[in-house]
Amino acid sequence: MAQPAESTFPQRPTDAASARVPRPARPVRPGPPPGPRVTVSVAGDGRAWGDWIADRLERHGLRAPLHHWDPPAAMELRAALGGLTLSGGQVLLVFSAGYFQPGVRTGREWDAALAAVTAAHPGRFAAVSVTDPGNLPRGAAALGPAQLTEAGAHHAERLLLRRLGLPDTPAPGTGGPRFPLDAPDVWGGVPRRNPRFTGRAALLARIHRRLAGSVRGAAVCTLLGMAGVGKTQLAAEYVHRFATEYDVVWWIAAGTAQEARQQLAALAPELGIRGGMGTAERLRAVTDALRRGEPYHRWLLVLDGADDPEAVAGLLPSGSGHVLITSRNRSWDTYNTLLLPVPVLDRPESVAFVRRRAPRLTAAEADRLAAALEDLPLLLDQTAGWLNDSDMSVGSYLRLLEGGIGDARTVVAEDFPMTFAAAWTALLDRIAETAPDAGELLRLCAVLAPGTVPVPLLGRIRGDFPPLTGDPQRLQDALRLLARYSVVDATETPDGDRITGVHLHRMVRLLVREGVPAPERERYARAVRGALAAADPGRPDDPAEWPAYAALLPHLLPSGALEADPAESARPVLNCLRYTYLAGVQDTGLALVRRVDRAWRRLLPEDHPNRLDLLHAHANLLRAAGQYAACEELDRAALERLLGRSSTPDTDILRAATGLAADLRGLARLQEALELSRYVLDGSRQTFGEGDARTLAAQNNTAVSLRLLGAYDEALDLDLETLRARRRLLGPGHPWTLCSELHYATDLRLTGRVEAALELQERTVRSHHRVLGADHPQSLRAGHGLALCRRGAGQGERARQSMERLLERAVRLLGRRDPLTLMIAAGFGCLERESGDPERALATAELTYTGYRELLGPAHPYTVGSDANHALALLAAGDRAAALGSLGRALPAMEAAVGPSHPWTLDLAHNTRSTEADLPPYQLRDFEPLTI
Numbered sequence: 001m002a003q004p005a006e007s008t009f010p011q012r013p014t015d016a017a018s019a020r021v022p023r024p025a026r027p028v029r030p031g032p033p034p035g036p037r038v039t040v041s042v043a044g045d046g047r048a049w050g051d052w053i054a055d056r057l058e059r060h061g062l063r064a065p066l067h068h069w070d071p072p073a074a075m076e077l078r079a080a081l082g083g084l085t086l087s088g089g090q091v092l093l094v095f096s097a098g099y100f101q102p103g104v105r106t107g108r109e110w111d112a113a114l115a116a117v118t119a120a121h122p123g124r125f126a127a128v129s130v131t132d133p134g135n136l137p138r139g140a141a142a143l144g145p146a147q148l149t150e151a152g153a154h155h156a157e158r159l160l161l162r163r164l165g166l167p168d169t170p171a172p173g174t175g176g177p178r179f180p181l182d183a184p185d186v187w188g189g190v191p192r193r194n195p196r197f198t199g200r201a202a203l204l205a206r207i208h209r210r211l212a213g214s215v216r217g218a219a220v221c222t223l224l225g226m227a228g229v230g231k232t233q234l235a236a237e238y239v240h241r242f243a244t245e246y247d248v249v250w251w252i253a254a255g256t257a258q259e260a261r262q263q264l265a266a267l268a269p270e271l272g273i274r275g276g277m278g279t280a281e282r283l284r285a286v287t288d289a290l291r292r293g294e295p296y297h298r299w300l301l302v303l304d305g306a307d308d309p310e311a312v313a314g315l316l317p318s319g320s321g322h323v324l325i326t327s328r329n330r331s332w333d334t335y336n337t338l339l340l341p342v343p344v345l346d347r348p349e350s351v352a353f354v355r356r357r358a359p360r361l362t363a364a365e366a367d368r369l370a371a372a373l374e375d376l377p378l379l380l381d382q383t384a385g386w387l388n389d390s391d392m393s394v395g396s397y398l399r400l401l402e403g404g405i406g407d408a409r410t411v412v413a414e415d416f417p418m419t420f421a422a423a424w425t426a427l428l429d430r431i432a433e434t435a436p437d438a439g440e441l442l443r444l445c446a447v448l449a450p451g452t453v454p455v456p457l458l459g460r461i462r463g464d465f466p467p468l469t470g471d472p473q474r475l476q477d478a479l480r481l482l483a484r485y486s487v488v489d490a491t492e493t494p495d496g497d498r499i500t501g502v503h504l505h506r507m508v509r510l511l512v513r514e515g516v517p518a519p520e521r522e523r524y525a526r527a528v529r530g531a532l533a534a535a536d537p538g539r540p541d542d543p544a545e546w547p548a549y550a551a552l553l554p555h556l557l558p559s560g561a562l563e564a565d566p567a568e569s570a571r572p573v574l575n576c577l578r579y580t581y582l583a584g585v586q587d588t589g590l591a592l593v594r595r596v597d598r599a600w601r602r603l604l605p606e607d608h609p610n611r612l613d614l615l616h617a618h619a620n621l622l623r624a625a626g627q628y629a630a631c632e633e634l635d636r637a638a639l640e641r642l643l644g645r646s647s648t649p650d651t652d653i654l655r656a657a658t659g660l661a662a663d664l665r666g667l668a669r670l671q672e673a674l675e676l677s678r679y680v681l682d683g684s685r686q687t688f689g690e691g692d693a694r695t696l697a698a699q700n701n702t703a704v705s706l707r708l709l710g711a712y713d714e715a716l717d718l719d720l721e722t723l724r725a726r727r728r729l730l731g732p733g734h735p736w737t738l739c740s741e742l743h744y745a746t747d748l749r750l751t752g753r754v755e756a757a758l759e760l761q762e763r764t765v766r767s768h769h770r771v772l773g774a775d776h777p778q779s780l781r782a783g784h785g786l787a788l789c790r791r792g793a794g795q796g797e798r799a800r801q802s803m804e805r806l807l808e809r810a811v812r813l814l815g816r817r818d819p820l821t822l823m824i825a826a827g828f829g830c831l832e833r834e835s836g837d838p839e840r841a842l843a844t845a846e847l848t849y850t851g852y853r854e855l856l857g858p859a860h861p862y863t864v865g866s867d868a869n870h871a872l873a874l875l876a877a878g879d880r881a882a883a884l885g886s887l888g889r890a891l892p893a894m895e896a897a898v899g900p901s902h903p904w905t906l907d908l909a910h911n912t913r914s915t916e917a918d919l920p921p922y923q924l925r926d927f928e929p930l931t932i
Helices: 044-059 077-087 107-120 138-143 153-163 201-213 231-241 257-265 279-292 309-315 330-334 347-357 363-372 377-389 394-402 420-434 436-445 455-459 472-484 506-514 518-535 543-555 566-582 586-603 609-624 628-645 651-666 670-687 693-708 712-729 735-750 754-771 777-792 796-814 819-835 838-856 861-876 880-898 903-916
Strands: 038-042 066-068 090-095 125-129 186-188 220-224 248-253 299-304 322-327 338-341 451-454 489-492 499-504
Touching: 038 044, 038 077, 044 066, 044 090, 044 153, 044 231, 077 107, 107 138, 125 138, 125 153, 201 220, 201 231, 201 322, 201 338, 220 231, 220 330, 231 299, 231 322, 248 257, 257 279, 257 309, 309 330, 330 338, 330 472, 347 363, 347 377, 363 377, 363 394, 377 394, 420 436, 420 506, 436 455, 436 472, 436 499, 436 506, 436 518, 451 455, 455 472, 455 499, 455 518, 455 543, 472 489, 472 499, 499 506, 518 543, 518 566, 543 566, 566 586, 566 609, 586 609, 609 628, 609 651, 628 651, 651 670, 651 693, 670 693, 693 712, 693 735, 712 735, 735 754, 735 777, 754 777, 777 796, 777 819, 796 819, 819 838, 819 861, 838 861, 861 880, 861 903, 880 903
Parallel strands: 038 066, 038 090, 090 125, 186 248, 220 322, 220 338, 248 299, 299 322
Antiparallel strands: 451 499, 489 499
8 A cells, every 4th residue: 555645636615614623621710700802822831820810800800711722733834823813812921942843833923923813803812931032933023022020929920010001009918829930948859840741631631630639648640651651750740730739849859768758758857847857757657748738738749760569659648738759660550540541642742852953854854753753752852853953864874774773873862861771771671580581572572563563473383482382371461471571562361361462662673683693583574474374364365354464474585584584484475465455454465475486586486386476476465556568568478478488278278368468457558458358358268167267267357357348238248147147156245346346336237237336336335345444446436336337327426426525535545546536536526517616616627637647658548538528628618729638649649549430439439529519517537547
């Protein structure tokens, strides 16, 4: 399958008024006072300022609801800002560093958007700044933001009130949120705030909700995750973001029990506890003071890196305060603490984070880097830092990374002071020493592909691997230990009884793999290859087995199966290739088959059966991608070699001839293709018998050749015979039976029996979705046929809408230049011309013609026919002269391609005459590319 591609086919314009805009949040305080409204728009990193500002304004009689500013990256900035005006009243923008979404929005975007909204809504916007003035885009100056960070609370309140045109006398009274620049009374050990902290808004809000909503004595939350995922950074951001809610904030490095005890005891003098006591006495005094809430009841303790719960759990105080723990150890769930898993960054967060660290990278480059590093913050920070300081491209860096984590180059920042390798090596060494089963399992996983490893595959490994060859419970125990220390993410059965799959991060896998000596690595790889062979279902034609092949395929390359002795691995390799062809993931298959071909050329003679099977797989994949000329070269050479060996059609000869006939159809050498198709059909009947599945396939292919030549009635008779035989032999739900239903429905439609075709097509679309899924290429073909039947039955608008959805899906799944995408685009362009937007139809017709010309060449009938459809679009757009010119060019080209009596040629001649005579457009006939 092609990588998802952005559609270049024209889109329908959207109504700007229907664009999603952020809704102002409801007031955070019940019963706001009556009075003028000021919506306070604040980003996550300015939350404390938002609370303080809203409180000050409400004390002056204003209504001041808070609006959380975090518009999606895809949303136009001007629309997002304009949406703030919908609730009425003034809008106060609280400019923090995060408000400008660095890494997502540029300064130019902000300059243009601020200028536009202030001009469109004069007097509605005001601003204050709580960040360094150097962080403000130039366009912010027009709002004259008041700088609130240069003095104390009273002066800041005066500046705020002046900016809103209010009397600048501070409100009397005490209470309310603390001024954000006033630190808690006790503040110890907290890391400095990371100025590049990005995202995590939902997770921070969840931490705050859980801690604030917990009953007294139970407000303990553990941030759980793998090394490098950003647990410490998340805890530090929580502390800084919510510091105004606490009077005591105490950060403890809890890597060891002794270290944690000493740092907690050091809190004693800050709580007014007298000196002269030993560590144990001070600890008891501190925990007692926190429990009683004297002298402070709003306290927060952070235990960072507490990976040994048993050693430090006894230090956790109860009381009215909160405890936040960061750990890699899942065992904290047995200590009355809420576990909050910390995942890797979301992709948009990763892209924004990388671009803040490395501004020279584009969004696309940042996305590639994030994908390769699987969105792990520590790696993103250090690799992006190095890339920003070098002139190496992202592509070059990723190729360097393929050589191993030891080849990766990083820059260590103050915010992430430990390298990825250092952060992991100590843990991996500890696991190898204290849990040999888990260490052995981890080394086996390192010769599998990164990502999810199915546990049943591990269970098939044979050899001297203790955790895998003994009691199955031993394997589960080893997996649970790795999951407990966040080395892997585990997927469990619904009842939690068994682990069914584990996910090993790509870079952790590289680190483990590099720690295994080469001879040992081959021992592990050989065992994995044996497991892959044992896990092969042996039925790649059965859609029910496709999930199994999808799970096996990624592990072929890292296990060395492509380079190994074919006697050991040929069967799973060839079956996986067959799966990629049948399941419509031909790009994956082509990349795989090229690697295998290079290896097997060294290992096997040219006429070895495995080489012939590989050639057949290669040709199928090339043909599915529309590369017919390259495919013909392979198939013709193979057929000539086989015929030189034997003149009697055998299985290999008939298979090669079948492929060559399909290549000839793709190259529009249609008469040659029909003759070769009939040769294969006759040979199959003699070799396999009338009712064999291979004979029915040859019969199906002969009908395809007849249909392409315009012999629709002959094709219909042969397709009906094939359909009935396949239903008897294979069953009504087999993919080949469904394929015959598609062909027969097409024949019915082309011979004018539209109602019968529509009834069959509606039924077979449902069957395709049930058996193959809606995204399978054959299901897309079924949807394409249904839309054309609906058009023929007079349901033009319904047909257009369904074809539009199909085109969007095909572009996303297959890419713009895939043959099936172009076929659907051709149909959509004609439907859009009839019942949609003529300009959009013209643009679609141009792109379809260009696509066919690039894929098949200018003389191919599909290119010529698309040129003729483009002429009809020109005519609908009012350019009759240009339409006549295009038709005058297309008619002789089509005659040269398929002959003067072919229906395609006759239709073009009819369109030319009708256009010359200026007849109504409904009398014109579209060109329809057919399945090859």
